[in-house]
Amino acid sequence: MPSVIEPKLISGNANLPLAKAIARRMSLYRGMSVGLVDARVERFNDAEIFVEVFENVRGEDMFVIQPTSNPANDNLMELLVMADALRRSSAARITAVIPYFGYARQDRRTKARTPITAKLVANMIASSGIERVLTMDLHAAQIQGFFDIPVDNLYASPIFALDIQSQLKGQLDDVMVVSPDVGGVARARELAKRIGAPLAIVDKRREKPGEIAEMTVIGDVAGKQCFIVDDICDTAGTLCKAAEVLKDHGATEVHAYITHGVMSGPAVERITNSVMKSLVITDSIECSDAARAAPNIRVLPTAPMFAQAILNIWNGTSVSSLFETETLGPIYEGIL
Incomplete structure (x- = not known):
């Protein structure tokens, strides 16, 4: 051979x-x-x-x-x-x-x-x-x-950490990393450790799949720039709702860093009309034209x-x- x-x-x-x-x-x-x-x-x-x-x-x-x-x-x-x-x-x-x-x-x-x-x-x-x-x-x-x-x-968390540090240029005093559910705490904690930020959790309860009955914020997000971290954004319903809850609890800005932008159905429209200042995804999935054209969606290279x-x-x-x-x-x- x-x-x-x-x-x-x-x-x-x-x-x-x-x-x-x-x-x-x-x-x-x-x-x-x-x-x-x-x-x-x-x-x-x-x-x-x-x-x-x-x-x-x-x-x-x-x-x-x-x-x-x-x-x-x-x-x-x-x-x-x-x-x-x-x-x-x-x-x-x-x-x-x-x-x-x-x-x-x-x-x-x-x-x-x-x-x-x-x-x-x-x-x-x-x-x-x-x-x-x-x-x-x-x-x-x-x-x-x-x-x-x-x-x-x-x-993706090392890439996310580099991007956040580049975007904020060392001004990380008011940053709070947020897990959108209890199951994603380990992923969010990893990013929080890399950028030296505290951690909060959005605890969600579902009555049935696809519907969110209640969301509770664990942690003080008042006056913070919140960065939601997750692995998948599908229809973006949970993500947009979590952003609204964080804003209601006093967050100054809400950003999201998601590894895989599945972006099914109304996801792009929801994100465009949401209170999130930005959604950052990677190119692990080929980005649609609608997502690329959205003003608050950005793609990081892998x-x-x-x-x-x-x-x-x-x-x-x-x-x-x-x-x-x-x-x-x-x-x-x-x-x-």
């Missing part, structure tokens, strides 16, 4: 702009051109997915960039079919780069006779020939344990982090080093 010379990237249709951005960053880091492997990922008339790789990948270290965002089933199937094509083409190793892991919210049985779909998807990915997964901000930490292959879970993580995996060096500001800061210098 020939020795592996360079990591090779291939992308499905879920987020081509991110895949191209990762390739550009890798080119910058390596001082040589890194492009996407020439391939076609198409659909037949009956919507069956077909993949053809036009370059030799025998013995190569392949990285498949494909978030499983909306449409989740199509994008997941593209990932599996690409992995099968690469495995049958004798690729040495296949790593799935999944910036947004779909079905992550189905990580446990919430009531009788319901599935744990995140585990099912993990089984499908492992059985397709994928040997490693690189993702960002899994909805639940235990999903890493659903896989029987190595999983590297990156975190390509620098993913490019470095891919190179670290290829080199066999630490991925967790990217959790540290000292390591990540130079990578984002001049970007944020």
